[in-house]
């Protein structure tokens with residue numbers, strides 16, 4: 264029998280927090296989760312207008328939503344983010360650690376500051392959010408955590424050691440917390456390949472680069488943000504109740520060629 268939220272009737276609406284939900288994969292995930300019945304906290308760093316547009320879209324689907332500014336790489340801001348989510352929406356049952364950015368530099372060029380910033384946003388941020396969110400999920404007796412990782416965690420990244428290393432760290436966090444937070448909370452990762460968002464727009468809009476990339480992908484195209492969001496939303500659902508500590512690679516088959 265499926266477990267419902269403690270103290271609330273079966274089928275009661277759950278609350279999700281998606282970090283970096285103003286654009287790209289995070290925005291698509293907020294909407295996919297609303298379609299699955301979640302109220303959604305939409306975190307952003309700078310783009311308040313785009314976060315508010317995502318809130319309106321979630322509300323149009325009949326769910327409650329709130330836009331919350333916070334830099335996930337800063338622990339006090341994450342503490343405030345989780346408290347505001349619970350205050351505004353009445354609980355926290357699903358966390359999607361999606362906020363991220365990419366930058367490229369050779370080992371020689373990569374500054375110590377940039378290394379630490381990447382690790383702070385990608386790995387520290389996910390740890391901070393899990394640390395603050397898990398007690399709410401434990402209390403509810405039900406929880407889902409999904410870490411948005413990357414193909415690069417497995418393949419490495421030429422001129423992206425900081426990005427690939429931080430993403431690889433997320434896989435260790437995923438498995439460790441899957442062990443520690445069971446049985447109430449499942450913890451999984453989704454590793455996208457090339458996905459059409461602002462992060463990849465420059466490369467994917469250059470016809471020559473885009474062709475080179477397409478040629479490497481068995482499915483011959485990048486993913487849409489909605490195709491990644493669908494897998495994340497599935498992992499947050501009741502249907503994924505027996506999956507934990509897993510990484511789902513959503514990359515059109517490119518992994519087999521990397």
Ligand SMILES: NC(=O)c1ccc[n+]([C@@H]2O[C@H](COP(=O)([O-])OP(=O)(O)OC[C@H]3O[C@@H](n4cnc5c(N)ncnc54)[C@H](OP(=O)(O)O)[C@@H]3O)[C@@H](O)[C@H]2O)c1
Pocket residue numbers: 282283284285286287288289306307308309310311313333334335336361362363364384411412413414454455456457458459460461462463
């Ligand atoms: N696109 C791809 O091909 C691809 C492939 C593999 C993995 N991924 C991963 O998927 C995730 C989403 O990527 P995307 O392509 O959707 O990126 P995107 O379109 O560039 O969006 C990034 C999101 O993260 C937010 N953000 C950035 N730094 C933040 C911080 N310190 N605190 C809070 N929010 C922050 C941004 O907020 P603002 O709008 O306010 O700036 C924005 O909402 C990332 O973790 C990325 O590494 C992407």
